[in-house]
Amino acid sequence: MQGFASEFNQALSLILQGDAELWAIVLLSLRVSLFAVLISAAIGMPVGAALAVARFPGRRMLIILLNALMGLPPVVVGLLVYLMLSRSGPLGVLELLYTPTAMIIAQVVLVTPIVAALTRQVVEMLAEEYAEQLRSLGVSQMASVPVLLWDARLALMTALLAGFGRAIAEVGAVIIVGGNINHVTRVMTTTIALETSKGNLALALALGAILIGIAIAVNAMVSSLTLRAEREGLRHA
């Protein structure tokens, strides 16, 4: 590990000088994971909220299952999505394997349970709080879902951030369905895996530092948005 400092400096200067190749990798990571989170939100939030307010047999089991799915092993998800998208698989004709779209699909599978499970938790608490009001207004269970989601929006940002954190940091699934193809499906985590396998540990670590930096930046951005929304909420109230 000689020259650790120099390799670290080299990686940092690549970033600061706007090395096109490196930035393309960073942008692809962000693009894939942000889309995955958006799609997961569109699926996971309504499902989570519905599960929070609806009462039906087997609901408890479904919640346990959903919570367990938060811990899906990425490699298994990668394999499942690979088997679906492979030319030998049922969706092979779509030719999606080894594309960013395949990576988005894998991340959606990983992130949706997280968003749904956390939404369920947040909305269920809120629903208990509002139960009397909603009942007096004669709002049905399902009709209350959009209202509850809207009122819980700030807390739900945390659910989305948790999902984003999972997506951007994940390597096991995207390396299988993306193939880590240079300029096509190479993202930050697969680059880190590749550089590690080349024995370029310092460069891999420096890329890891960037990844953490991005995660901090995204979290800070969301947090400042949330704060502003909270303040405005107070002003209107």
Place this chain on the structure above:
Amino acid sequence: MIRGFIGALSVTLGLMAGTASAEEAFIVVQSTTSTQNSGLLDYILPGFEAETGIDVRVVAVGTGQAIRNAVNGDGDVLLVHSKAAEEQFVADGWGVERFDVMYNDFVLVGPQSDPAGVKGGSDIVAALTAVAGSEVPFASRGDDSGTHKAEMRHWNAAGIDPTGASGTWYRETGSGMGATLNVASGMGAYVLTDRATWLSFGNRGDLEVLVEGDPRLFNQYGVILVNPEKHTGVRAAAGQRFIDWLTGPDGQAAIESYMLDGQQLFFPNAK
């Protein structure tokens, strides 16, 4: 939120369209980590891409996995290094025809202190026998890759079944060449590696080449077009063009001219 969903959906569809429009002008090559990690493909592919306009997308995995992916039809060309497995792939009808491309060799690397005392030898079977006899750590790929298959052939020739010692001195990493070299470097283990990955590897620690030059350490690479009759999606025309280039004068010259630290890593030998 609904607007968000529609936005996400339309952008995603746009993303899909973006990848689809480039479809006719690329091929997927299932290859091994050694061709990628050594930098060879990054060096030679731009020449082919500039000449033909065909983008070559390389998925670099172990030979075993590359072959399985190709059997599933998830690639147009197979570029790997395990001749017996490649010939089986063709014999089973998954590939059209196998062509020699280039060769280099395997080397046995290990700690400078060399507790098994094999340094300077050129007999890989004798060296492995010595390693097994002294029960010093040996890191194996253990992943059905071309290098793993080669390693198992040499154990077989030595009449030793190291998997019986799995978990003691024989450590199966189940990982790629680079990851296995990292493990060997960390625990001071012996390891069989292809020379190209070794020369381009950056975390050698106190590992060095101990045994080389045995003719049995010859490492041949072959290229095969995935059979379009098995999988209709195979881009056969573009794939064949790549094979013709790789085994023709331009590709062979490009392979020959690739140097790392003044050393040639691959030796072209297409017929």
